[in-house]
Every structure is written in structure tokens, then in C-alpha cells.
Amino acid sequence: MDTAPHPLTGQARRLAEVLLAPHAQRVDQEGVPLSHIDALRGSGLLGTSAPTAYGGAGAPDAVAREVQEILAGACCSTWFVQTQHHTPVRLLARSDSPARDSLLGPLATGALMAGIAYAHVRAFPRVLVRATPQGRGWRFDGAVPWYTGWGLNDVMLLAGISDEAEVVFAFADARDRPGLEASPPMRLAALSASRTVSLTLDGLWLPDASVVLRAPQETWARHDAARGANASPAVFGVAYAALRLLEQASDTGTGGRALRARLDEVRRRAYALAEHPEPEEHVAERLSLRTQAYHLMRTATTAAVVAGGGRTMGLDHAAQRLAREGLFLLIQGQTAQARSAHLRSLTAAVDQLRWPPLEDSV
Template identity: 40%
Template sequence: MGGPPPPPQHSHARGGTREEAVARELAADVLAPAAGAVDATGVLPSGHLDALAAAGLYGLTGPRSSGGLGADVATVAAVVEELAAGDLATTFVWLQHLGVVVRVAAHGPPPVRARLADLCAGRLRAGIALQAAVRPGPPAIRVRPDGGDLVLDGAVPWVTGWGAVDVVLVAARHGDDVVLVLADAVEGPTLAVGSQRMVAVQASATVELRLAGHRVPADRLVHRAPLAGWLAADAATLRVNGSLALGLALRCTRLIGPSPLDGDLAAVRARLDAATPEELPDARAEAAALAHRAAGALVAATGSGAVRAGSDAERTAREAVFLLVFGSRPAIRASLLSRLGAAD
């Protein structure tokens, strides 16, 4: 059924910023060599996240005044792509943290902003629970004020990094508003989690979060915004998530060697970079479809070895399936179904 793919003959290095170079080195030296073991055991070594913190990458999106790197969107996207090429599970856990840093820096009141330096240094690590409160239908999670506390009730099906994060930024609904609350990631009588078994990135420790009368001090409120405004701004956040799919495609091109996929990757990257908020869902879908196609090409190039559980090709193919649905929106799903030939 064919032999293994040829050895990589090119590095795909694009120059870029110091942060991108640091990410490329970490991915090559720390993440990629252990990626197979991480996938097989379902356990993310704490040393992976510690290495990202030591390199300053937990503060990638943070303001320089708080010890962050103040990176622009292009730099963040390039760093995510390089890390995802090395190990998707590690990158998936770390990426959640960046969104919390951005929101705390932009909106956090003084008691929350006081923790920004610890967030940027990676001494305080964060996850997110944002989409359950804003998806169509009745709110999955609600918040109400009670004395000096905010009380949370409901369930969030996907919270990543449990056991590796200290706090979780929870989005909840109060009337027609979305309220962001920073809650401690500690189980107890009013906060419970259930493990989620996934096709890939099991080491990301993604759980279902259940809250029943869970109290958080009112000074942990990070931001409040009308639901309509939140939904209108959501598309602008999709660019960086697309770099996970680009990173997977980048891994495939490096393992396969020079091929037409190189040009496809550059074109999809350029389209994502240039997309307006209205164009981003379709560009995101194109990135996910490319990762899926590139993973298929890697399987074919690898040959019979690809059907062995634990091979790079087998793991990458499962991760490509995961990225077909990760961070999806109705417009992304519709575009993907069309690209994959399943739309009417």
C-alpha cells in the first residue's frame, strides 16, 4: 500500500516576528516530539504549558504595561499556527487563555485587572465557557445578582483545560445582556464537571461544566454587553481560531514535502488575513476543509503505516475531523457542507 512519506525538504519558515520564531522552535523541540505520547495517554504534560509561559506566550495578547507582549492579530495568528503544527492539544488549551487576557485587558474593572500581570506571566491560567450562553434557543446558563454576589445556574458542554486552569471566564445571560464572570476553576457543591470523550485532543481535558446556585463575588464581573452587540462582534474573533486548521495543514505539508498543498496553504492563509467580518465564516470553513484535505493527503502519502493507531497520519486525520466542528457557527457549517459536497 505504499511506503512512508519522504522526509521534509523545506521548513516553511516565513520569517516574521520574534514571537513566531520562538513558537516554531518550541513546537519543533518540545511539542512535536511528544505529540504522539500526549495523544496516546490523554495527558498533557504540565511542562508543555510551563514552556509556553516561560517564553512569554501566555502574555502574547496582553498589554506591555502588565508584562504582556502586546502582539497584533497577525503575530498571534502566526504563533497559533506554528504551535498547532507541533501539538494541537497543547495549543488548544493555551489558546483559551489568550481570549481571557484580551477581555480582561479591554473591559476588566480594577479588581479583575489587578490579576492581569499574573495572567500575562502564566502564573494564573484561564479557560473559557462562552458559547453556551449565546447559542440559539433558551440560554443554557444564566446569572442573577444576589447581595454582593453573582449567582450562576446552568451547564456549559465544552470547557477546555480542566485541571490546567485556575479560573474560567463564564458567559451567562441576564435578560437581554451577556455577562462575563471570572470564576475559580474549583469543584464543589455548586460546581461540578463531567469528562467529555472526544475523537481527538483528549489531553485537552475538555469537560462539561455544571453550575447550580454557584456564587461568585460581584467584583469578578469582567464585562456586560447586549446580546445583539455580542453576536454582531462575534465574527471578528474567528480569524485566530482559523490558525488551528492552518497549523494542522502546515504539519501535513512539512511531513509530505513539497507539493501543491504548499500553495493552497498560502492562499487560504492570505484569504483569512484579508477577510472582512462578513467574509470570515467562509474563510474559516475553507481553512477547516483544507486541513481535512491535507490530512487525507498525508494518510495517502504515508501508506499502510497510516492505519496504525498512534501514527502521525492517523492522529492528524482525527484532529482534522475535530477541527471541522471546533468553534463552528451556522455560517461556517453551511459553507463547509457546501465545500464537502453535502449541501443541497
């Protein structure tokens, strides 16, 4: 880690070492427990990026990235539940909505925990959730394919698209109510522990005071694509966790050291670009570093499985859990632009392979 020491990174490491990592295998199979969420609420980590005036830490983005990296490497399921919280906090901090005064303080201190229900907006021009003005508020109709942390978080940031192609973001209580119904928890290839459900919206009405952002879809999509071009700290967290397993399982020699050195370099460059004052610049380089981080993560998690041998197929082994978590991170927060760049990089990697003649491989 290359950021200056900060109390929150120390807090994250203690939480990771004492609670999250020791129980990660059990959580993976049984689900994120409320006790993990309670520990996060009391740790101050939910207010990492929140303004100090509202009870948050107001920490630099570099600290926020390192905290997320530490948590993801310790228990990716718990990381995934709590990472949803930080987008609503950041959005409220920039907003002049009445929701800022009513919600930002409780979210910054951990008294409330937020989830997000807006990834479906990226499907535009398909509209999965319609937002319609109604009286002194908005009516939401449609289906949210993914909502993480059901039963663990208190409020959700919900988005829909209006007939005028405007994206409308509003806060709602994260519970079954008239107009809002959750499915049973999904069984996923990875991170089933995150209590992810789908939501059916049938006339869910939210008052104007709950609306935190309205923006043209085109404008929002441009900003979203810029954010989505950056490498996720969670990818580095899982990759480093896999490297630690690899180093414990075998003498990796120069190969292991080279992999770590390359991961360090990609991380350094990716985080430097994330600090750039113009988030919509250097998009091609951001996407390249994002895909390089993916390749390194998959190499590290695959190597950890190989080094562990047949034991890694047991559900109590960390290597296969990290491999599945890595698989999930390939599509987490994915935009169309990021997906296209990743697929191009995979095709290029195949083209660079030199296959032996058939007779030499038999």
C-alpha cells in the same frame, strides 16, 4: 510564514521543535502534561497579546496568529488548552472591570492560566447557563457542556444569560467548589488529551468584582459571529504539518506543490482580511476563505494518510493524529453562520462532481 521576524515566533518554533512535536503522539494518547503547561508559562507566549504595562509582549495580531499556527501544527492538544487563555486576556485588556487590575498581570506573565466556559451562549434562545443578580454579585445555574483544560488552568471565564437577555461574563476559580462540579474527562474522537469536561453549576455565586463584561445578547452574538467568520490559524498549522508528512512519505510531484501553493494563497488572503479595521465587513469573503481552508486541510491530512498506507492506522503515526485533529477543527469555535457556510460549500462540492455511469464503474 510571511510575518516579520519576532522573538515570540522564534520562541514558539523552539518550543514546537524541542518539546511539543517530539512528544505529540504520546500526549495524544496520555493527555497534556503539566510540564507542557509549565513550559508555556515560562515561554512568554501566554502574554503574546497582553499589554506591556501588565507584563505582556503587546505583540501585533499577525504575530499572535503565527504563534498559534506553529503550536497547533506541533501538538494540537497542547495548542487547544493554551488557546483558551488568550480570549480572557484580550477581554480584560479592553475592560475597566476591577478584575483587570487583579488578573491581567498574572495572566499576562503566565503566573495564572485561564480557560473559557462560554460557547454554550451561542445556543441562544436556549439558555444553558442562567445568570441571576444576587446581592452584590451573580448566581450561575445550569450546565456548561464543554470546558477544556480542567486541572491545567487556574481560572475560567464563565458566561451566563440573564432574564433580560444580557450576557454576563465573570471570572471564577477553575476547581470544584460549592456550586461548581466537573465531570470526569471526556473521551473524544480527537483531542481527548485536552482534559475537556462538562460543568454543573448549582448556585455558583461570583462577586460583582469578578464580572468583566455585560452586554445584550444580540450585540455580543453579532460580534462573535464576525470573529467566527475568520479562518483559524490552527487549521493552517495542521494543514502544513500534514503537507510536511506528505512530502516525506512520497513524491507528491505537481499535486503536492499545487496544494501548498493554494494553501499559501488562502492563508495570505484570510490573514489580510483578519487585519481589516472593520471586523464586521467582508463577512461573505471571510466565510468563503474559512471553508476553503477547511477543504485544503482535509485534503492535506487525507493525502498524508493515503501516502503513509496501512502504517497510518497505528496510534503512533502522526498522519492519523493530524487527520483526527483536522476533524476536530471543523467544529471548533463554530458559530451557526460558519456552520451554514461550511455545509453549503460541502453541498456545492458534491454537486460539482461528475460521477461515471454505473456500467463504467463496475
